[in-house]
Amino acid sequence: MRVKKFQAATMPEAMKKVRTELGTDAVILNSKVKKSGGFLGLFKKDITEVIAAIDPSDEHQTKHETKPVERNEEPVSPLNPNLEIMEELKNLRSLIQNRKEAYPEKLEMAYQFLLGQEISEDVAGKTIERLLEKGGSLDDLAEVENLLRLELYESMKQKKFGKPAYDKKxxxxxxxxxxxxxxxxxxxxxxxxxxxxxxxxxxxxxxxxxxxxxxxxxxxxxxxxxxxxxxxxxxxxxxxxxxxxxxxxxxxxxxxxxxxxxxxxxxxxxxxxxxxxxxxxxxxxxxxxxxxxxxxxxxxxxxxxxxxxxxxxxxxxxxxxxxxxxxxxxxxxxxxxxxxxxxxxxxxxxxxxxxxxxxxxxxxxxx
The missing domain is CATH 3.40.50.300 (P-loop containing nucleotide triphosphate hydrolases)
Structure with a gap:
């Protein structure tokens, strides 16, 4: 398996890089948004990071075909790709284990419920983490439901919803x-x-x-x-x-x-x-x-x-x-x-x- 990490300003840009480099058969192992750049800790920007993998037998490239590595991509080490793969998989397992240990019982139930609603792991995880940061009573299921509903609303309310008036011809x-x-x-x-x-x-x-x-x-x-x-x-x-x-x-x-x-x-x-x-x-x-x-x-x-x-x-x-x-x-x-x-x-x-x-x-x- 070939594993590679991609970074871009947005998810569509990252997905485009994945398809260009690994092809349409690539599998997304993990995705997250993190801060990058800035000056003296200020003015940092959100960067989308995607870890993707592909079976070498699925790649549509010849053995001698090479592509230039873009500045903000982190390629698998050509000297020992197996070590790089194992390290990435180890990090992914660690992320999953740490998340489960960090979430209280009711929030773990809420996290699994969001995944069942086809909310992505990235969006679900960030939603739960924001609830943890805010604190409050997280032992009652009804209260957790109310808090999650409000948290989802708060995360979306700045987007343009609805079309109350036909203001364009x-x-x-x-x-x-x-x-x-x-x-x-x-x-x-x-x-x-x-x-x-x-x-x-x-x-x-x-x-x-x-x-x-x-x-x-x-x-x-x-x-x-x-x-x-x-x-x-x-x-x-x-x-x-x-x-x-x-x-x-x-x-x-x-x-x-x-x-x-x-x-x-x-x-x-x-x-x-x-x-x-x-x-x-x-x-x-x-x-x-x-x-x-x-x-x-x-x-x-x-x-x-x-x-x-x-x-x-x-x-x-x-x-x-x-x-x-x-x-x-x-x-x-x-x-x-x-x-x-x-x-x-x-x-x-x-x-x-x-x-x-x-x-x-x-x-x-x-x-």
Whole structure:
């Protein structure tokens, strides 16, 4: 096994280095955020550190292929790689043992509960450690539940949650295929037209699937909202001109495999992501955190203002939503939990998400 430590300013940057150096089959052994740099103990910055490993048989490099080591990476020693591997594994075991010894019984139960909600080890550990630092009564399960709920809320409350007003004229929904962008677009349109009395228009650039256009046409007919189909940037600009006097224009985009950067460039050629727009990345809550992170990373060249999570009704675990918020410093606009238009959508909030994560903790652990 080849083990290597990577450091970067953010988790997406660290993951990019892992994939570049070790390939897509690499396994993440550990990740943490630590302080680095500074002057005389001041002005230190957060650095994300990731320890990754790969079986040599999985690497897609030839024996003689070498890559330059970046300044902030710590490579495995070429003189004795086995010693380096054993040292890293020893450190990981030590971290796990020390953590278990440090947590009181009720907090250890809370830590395991957070992991069961698919909160990452890094986020869960930091949350528990902040509770330990603050002190207070940690012997009662109900009190621990309340404190954890508040701690999760406090950690997320500075992020941009919810979308109480349609303050931008254009809303673009982007994201992978199958996450429910078109249905979500119809829910937003119904809310804007029926509850806020706004004059709404539809534009779709999803010309790859006839079914997608037909679906949006059906919604447009039911809601009495005009629809323009754009096959090019020129068509898109013409549609924008047609809707010049409208209050809100909702734009549907094609769901593609956004792990391929060419699709991002294709999207940029099709749509004008200007300052008049809110751009929402739509992700399914049933997806893996690593996959969500990779998709968000691919959108570095397109300003993503907030996330929309769909399929909340298809999973009892909302931890990946918290992981995305705290790991990538991004807010959440909406959560959807079904196919009904316009009912199955709700405005996201930091407290609401914290409540859903901690719901049932005390009852489950006391029974």
């Amino acid at each position: 254009f809303i673009h929904l982007v994201g992978p295929t199958g996450v429910g962008k078109t249905t979500t677009l119809a829910k937003l349109a119904a809310d804007a037209a029926l509850n806020h009395q706004l004059k709404v228009g539809f534009i779709t650039t999803d010309t790859y699937r006839i079914a997608a256009i037909d679906q949006l046409k059906t919604y447009a007919k039911i809601l009495d909202i005009p629809l323009e189909v754009a096959y090019s940037m020129e068509d898109y600009k013409k549609a924008k001109d047609r809707f010049q006097d409208f209050d809100l224009v909702l734009v549907d985009t094609a769901g593609r495999n956004f792990r391929d950067p060419s699709f991002i460039h294709e999207l940029q050629k099709m749509i004008d992501f200007d300052e008049e727009s809110d751009n929402f990345l739509v992700l399914g809550l049933t997806s893996k955190f690593a996959d969500m992170s990779e998709i968000l990373e691919q959108f570095n060249d397109i300003p993503i203002h907030q996330l929309i999570f769909t399929k909340a009704d298809e999973t009892a675990r909302k931890g990946n939503a918290v992981n995305m918020v705290l790991t990538h410093d991004v807010g959440v606009a909406y959560l959807t939990d079904g196919q009904n238009v316009p009912d199955d959508i709700k405005t996201a909030s930091a407290m609401g998400l914290a409540r859903e994560i901690m719901e049932g903790f005390a009852n489950e652990r006391s029974s």
